[in-house]
Amino acid sequence: MARKLLLEHINVPGINTFDVYRSKGGYAAVEKALKTLTPEEVVEEVKKSGLRGRGGAGFPTGMKWSFLAKPEGVARYLVCNADESEPGTFKDRYLMTYIPHLLIEGMIVSSFALGAKVSYIYVRGEMMPQIRILEKAIAEAKNAGFLGKNILGTGYDLELYVQPGGGAYICGEETALLESLEGKRGNPRIKPPFPAIAGLYGCPTVVNNVESIAAVVPIINDGGEEYAKIGIGRSTGTKLISAGGNVKKPGVYEIDLGLPVEEFLYSDEYCGGIANGKRLKAVVAGGSSVPILPANLFFKTINNEPRLMSYESLADGGFVSGTMMGSGGFIAYDEDQCIVRNTWNFTRFYHHESCGQCSPCREGTGWMEKVLHRLEHGHGKLSDMDLLVDVSKKIEGNTICPLGDAAAWPVASAIRHFRDEFEWHVTNGAEAVTRNYGLAHYADPLPKKEEPVA
């Protein structure tokens, strides 16, 4: 049984109320940080912990905090990105629903570390119940003196606000989120300047994922070095994984980074294997934007090493044979799922969610969707695969924000790994609308790596 840091008390009845949370040792991190540590020491602890951003990019949080500009007389802001919209990811919603005070506690400590007097939690508009839960939690914390003026008599003031978004995927991109928070259209800004220099209302701002902020609490309680002992290599600590798709037990699991993927998928402690006794065909390891992998490449890297749930191991092989940790939206596909249909579905999502500001993403996502729609419904051409790869290359890296990349990667990787299934959709068009391609060779063991001739 792995150690739980974030979800330790998740099964305690009433943990969503302040009193129960406090009686289980909650808000100890606030007391410790505000009474015994300076803001610089808190940042130092987070740096030592090696915590990497849990929203998808995996940028070290402590480093991000230390980049924050600190000009005299200018307000600084901490914004919590709770606009979780990645298809396949639902960890933040789970955390906010069941243990909201963990996020509030993390927000207080992090705001203290950054010197922010006002902080925001930007929640996706569809998550109305979570918004109410958070507002109730904030009111409770304020009543108990953990928010507002002169917190715990230390002279530190903090106001925390919850801001509902409009429910656009693009507002999960940090600069689009800031625009939206300012009350404007949620279009990503052109960087530089980065938010650490000029963010919300032109002031230095840090935007962090819900889970990153929550992870600050155990880091302060146990110390950064203790936290860094969990995990493997540069992937330290624990991570929430939202397991979904054709697994026996879908749900949110907290894992130690470095857990073998095989154990995560098949052990009864976690996913419990594939539902209905079927076989695994493919996996999207970190939310819809990351490259999809066939079963054989998912369990073993191209060098025949077992793959682990860590930032480095999942990315092993780059985009040719690897994927990414992303935001931890783990989707498993069994042998009866159609990869073409899935790719079309993802692309349909990105087409719908593209903000329309820069041309490659605006037009390219729609084009890819139309081509994939044609392929899925059996009217495709054999040249379509090359066309899709070419269009995805034209989008990737040429856009203002990462949404373009996120739209291009799933298409490029699906064609790279499942090209024969796409071709089958063209050559057997009539059959493709009545049945799926099946497992084929996607779970076969990888060919032995050829030893270089000495």
Place this chain on the structure above:
Amino acid sequence: MSVKVTIDGIAIDVEPGTSILNAARQIGGDIVPPAMCYYSKLKDSGGKCRTCLVKVSKGSEKDPRPMPKLVASCRTAVMDGMEVQNITSPEVIEARKGIVEILLLNHPLDCPICDQAGECDLQNLGFEHGAAKTRYEFDRRTFEKIDIGDKIQLHMTRCILCYRCVFTADQITDHRIHGILNRGDHSEISTYIHAAVDNDFSGNVIDVCPVGALTDKTFRFKNRVWFTKPVDAHRDCDHVNCNGKVTLWYKGEEVLRVTARKDQYGEVEEFICNTCRFDKKKTSDWVIEGPRKISNKSVINSNHYDFIPLPVVKTNPVLMEANKEQFERDTRL
């Protein structure tokens, strides 16, 4: 204090904070990246169309690492010692070709009936960088034409969403009532409740539009721009923000339209008011300055090239006499 930047091997010293695109424009010539959304007179414009992408092969003297991705030259400031590749980088040419194809995906290509044809940035861009055929095999998005002001018609089907007209309304006029609705490839410019754009400077959105999406209703379908003759003129305009310097577009004796004076990058020199643009269409309203110089590369020049007699003609009285009629026609307005 100036910084040194090298673009395609040509070095220039520019003010710190200049964008790569503006540094390239100071050099001039073929190395200037095309720009569909950037407009030097409008703050915060640019970065959206991605046609001006360039490769930064050396970040600066202090940090010589190349930038990992292509950057939008209109929004990237130069650093001391920066080295930029535009037309010398195959990667940039390839990306630009892709962008042009993408910009033309939903563009109707109705140039034969479009008033902008001949002075259209997208037409020039497609001509220089595009492929002859598109690989797009689906229906293009279409919209109804709407009148967003009494003299301005919006043909949204042609729009490439450069946001220039939005910035113009924000920065040149006193209030903006049009903007972008919706998201992605169904986003559109609109006034939402069919309110009329109505203020003294609203006509400038026609000049900044890089394509034929916003057109002058007093000029629509009157003539092709290359059949008209541009003439610089001015009048004593009583509007405080307008100094009345315009280009008149003549067809015979008639002024077909009035626009602001545009430079070689298609950007207006000074914004003009609606009275000058829409209401003053008589020669007697204006003080004529002389013919407008238009680049030889422009199709507008096609019917009135500068006639420079060859040296052999000039020195030969017989040939001069034979070409007399042509000299006279050319020296007339």
